[in-house]
Amino acid sequence: MTEASSLARSPQPSPARGEGVWVRRWIHAHLLPLVLSAALFLLLSAAFFLVIGRSPYDMIALILQSSLGDGYALTESLVKTTPILLCALATAVPARLGLITVGAEGQLYFGALLGTGFVLSFLDASAGMLTPGMLAFAALGGALWALIPALLKAGLEINETITTLLINYVAALLVTWVVYGPWKNPASLGWPATVDFPPAARMPTYFDSRVHLGLWLGIAAAVALHFVLTRTRWGLALEVLRSNPRAGIAAGLDFKRNVLVVMALGGVLAGIAGIAETSTIQGRLQANFSNAAGFSGFLVAWLARNHCLRIIPLSFLVGALLAAGDGIQMLANVPSSVTLVAQGLLFVAVLLVTGLLDRRRN
Secondary structure (H helix, E strand, O other): OOHHHHHHHOOOOOHHHHHHHHHHHHHHHHHHHHHHHHHHHHHHHHHHHHHOOOOHHHHHHHHHHHHHOOHHHHHHHHHHHHHHHHHHHHHHHHHOOOOOOOOHHHHHHHHHHHHHHHHHHOOOOOHHHHHHHHHHHHHHHHHHHHHHHHHHHHHHOOOHHHHHHHHHHHHHHHHHHHHHOOOOOOOOOOOOEOOOOOHHHOOOEEOOOOEEHHHHHHHHHHHHHHHHHHHOHHHHHHHHHHHOHHHHHHOOOOHHHHHHHHHHHHHHHHHHHHHHHHHHHHOOOEOOOOOOHHHHHHHHHHHOOOOHHHHHHHHHHHHHHHHHHHHHHHHOOOOOHHHHHHHHHHHHHHHHHHHHHHHHHO
16 A cells, blocks of 8 residues: 555544634634633622622612613613723733733823823814814823823833822823813812813714714724734734743844833823713813723623733723713612622622633643
8 A cells, every 4th residue: 555545534623623623722712712601790790789788789780781682771881891901901911911000090081181181282273173182182191191100110120010000190180270270160169170172173973872983993903903012923923922031032023112112002092081981971171081981891891811902801990890880879779889899799600610620721
């Protein structure tokens, strides 16, 4: 028997078998963690509601009704999702280089600050100038704020987690200072804020709701970044530098330059989140407008393991929980912070499930 005939008679893996293996791997990698996390989240939430003396069935049903029960609830969930999605992407991009940044909150604030400064300087401009300029200055503000810890990391090797966390408060305090001081609306009799943004500075909205262009920008950015980070030479270079920096540098890859690039790119996304929330949702710049979207984005990126496509549904899930807060406060006579506890239980559930599955694989 010749070698060729022997190879011809040997069993060859069929295409169907190969597809079956791929499907099983996809189920174990994506679907199984999702199902187990959801089940554990429901169990933990039920236990929490029992502890506070509420019916788990009624409370979970109320959360679903307040976040998804009708068109208004759904669109409000999407409104809450938008800044979280953009801030999660702002965290995920530097993480592809191995950087652990907690700075989306500060980048969001500083982007809103610079974007607002542009609007206040050109209040009578047309929408064709005002909206693009506002977005450009907000993106620039987020990038500049992100470059502060990036330069400290690249030049002095100062830990980026500490610096990004600390300067968050500086950006928030700068916004507080301008709305209480030089930019305060003299006619404001209530909470200090700037003058209202003109209609030309409002981003387009959809579905006769507050859902705005920022949501579609976030989804488009997630899809584009997934392609760039997984299908391009630059994405591969980031992966090499993350997994083995010495080998990457020896191969001619510039770690310091990439630190600046990924941090600035993340800052651009967070800055856009800030001006979108300011101009379209609030209608003016005021203190404490973010509702901790930057920190929620960090947690979402961490839960998604910095996978840009996974960030989209997880951002919506967290946004829906936050949107349900007002509903359960009014209808169930409980503090809206109950949904923050539910959000924390979600993180715990995902952490436990992913940790157990990783240990089992290893």
